[in-house]
Amino acid sequence: MxxxxxxxxxxxxxxxxxxxxxxxxxxxxxxxxxxxxxxxxxxxxxxxxxxxxxxxxxxxxxxxxxxxxxxxxxxxxxxxxxxxxxxxxxxxxxxxxxxxxxxxxxxxxxxxxxxxxxxxxxxAGLEPLPVPQALETLLGQRIEHYWGSSLGYRVALLQPTAPLATLACPSAGLEGQDRMGLVLMQPLPNEGPALMGAPCDYQLRFFAPGLGIEEDSVTGSAHALVAPWWMEQLQRNQVRGWQPSERHGGMLCEAAGPGWVRLTGAAxxxxxxxxxxxxxxxxxxxxxxxxxx
Known part of the structure; x- marks a missing residue:
């Protein structure tokens, strides 16, 4: 054998x-x-x-x-x-x-x-798209911004007060391109989870039923996609991202030249x-x- x-x-x-x-x-x-x-x-x-x-x-x-x-x-x-x-x-x-x-x-x-x-x-950069009302209805939450990307993922920014960590998994109701990868994200307060010596700046959850993944636990490609947007918002060249899934975790994200992000994490x-x-x-x-x- x-x-x-x-x-x-x-x-x-x-x-x-x-x-x-x-x-x-x-x-x-x-x-x-x-x-x-x-x-x-x-x-x-x-x-x-x-x-x-x-x-x-x-x-x-x-x-x-x-x-x-x-x-x-x-x-x-x-x-x-x-x-x-x-x-x-x-x-x-x-x-x-x-x-x-x-x-x-x-x-x-x-x-x-x-x-x-x-x-x-x-x-890949984020490309602004109209907010789909059907997705807002499915989530029961207001979407502040909605983007597409050449990676194929869609990204939705929720309000800071939205209960992202406890939100019911929406995979069964996702339609169209959202099924191939949907990132839901929001900013975190200063007392958010700590990672590598400092609080995390944002959190996200990732769903991709079209790829056979109802919910992914800690998704490096999703963080690499959205981290540049958070760096721009916070005027920093590094941010910490958290994923409050059932099996939680996070990573340090740093600018690594145009179109590239360096992720550091433990395992x-x-x-x-x-x-x-x-x-x-x-x-x-x-x-x-x-x-x-």
């Missing part, structure tokens, strides 16, 4: 059994998309990350939800970074690129905080082992199409 290393990391949290879980699998050759999709369905995490080392020494990365492949995933990239460290392939202070469908993502271990890592994600290793990789096959052509430098 052929086996490969695999582990499960709970990302963007410094507390056990919180944050967003992601499985990470180290492949010895480019597996077929069909096998990776079936394995992601078996893991039943919001995302499963697959790492493959090229002959040149570089790494390729792909992400699958239980129902489809996605072009970007922050928490599974953080999980993959800490998996590489756990497997002895990345040392504290090192920064390396991971080739992905969203380009070469720079990742590294935080030299000051054991168990923490950083990753740089692309941040917890839940389990470490081997999987049966029989049937994985080998499809280098598919990996070349899916992963671009």
């Amino acid at each position: 052929s086996t490969r290393p695999a582990l499960l990391v709970e990302a963007f949290t410094d507390e056990p059994l919180q944050g967003n879980g992601a499985a990470v699998v180290w492949l010895d050759q480019p597996a077929t998309a069909t096998w990776m999709q079936r394995l992601a369905g078996s893991f039943k995490q919001s995302e499963t990350a697959f790492l493959h080392r090229e002959a040149t020494g570089g790494w390729q990365l792909r992400w699958f939800t239980p129902s489809c492949e996605v072009p970007l995933c922050g928490h599974a990239t953080l999980a993959a970074t800490l998996a590489l460290a756990h497997w002895g392939c990345l040392q504290p202070g090192d920064t390396i690129p991971l080739a992905s469908r969203s380009g070469a993502l720079q990742v590294g271990l935080d030299g000051q905080r054991p168990g923490a890592a950083h990753l740089t994600l692309p941040s 917890q290793l839940l389990w470490d082992g081997q999987i049966n990789s029989s049937g994985a096959g080998c499809d280098p052509d598919d990996w070349q199409r899916a992963v671009r430098l």
Whole structure:
């Protein structure tokens, strides 16, 4: 029986059994998309990350939800970074690129905080759109601003007094593009949750039933998308974002050049082992199409 290393990391949290879980699998050759999709369905995490080392020494990365492949995933990239460290392939202070469908993502271990890592994600701009009345009715809350993005996510800003943390999950009633990713966000008061030595500035929740995710716990790609807007509002080059999901967590977001945001967060290793990789096959052509430098 052929086996490969695999582990499960709970990302963007410094507390056990919180944050967003992601499985990470180290492949010895480019597996077929069909096998990776079936394995992601078996893991039943919001995302499963697959790492493959090229002959040149570089790494390729792909992400699958239980129902489809996605072009970007922050928490599974953080999980993959800490998996590489756990497997002895990345040392504290090192920064390396991971080739992905969203380009070469720079990742590294935080030299000051054991168990923490950083990753740089692309941040597509927010495009103002008319507020959909049907969404306001579904949420039972007033939407102050509503945006689209080239990432495909829609973003809605709620009033500071809206009960975002306790709002009932709206996924069953979402329509159209909102089903492919809806960010609900609001500012936090100064006494909000603390993260890395300071209070968080905003909080959000993320729903994507069209991707097979009723609600995501702590969503790196969503924070990378909205953090530049919060930086502009607060006139700062870094902000702290919180996600008050049932499995809560957060991250430090910093400007990393035009169109890029650097996220720093902690993570917890839940389990470490081997999987049966029989049937994985080998499809280098598919990996070349899916992963671009």
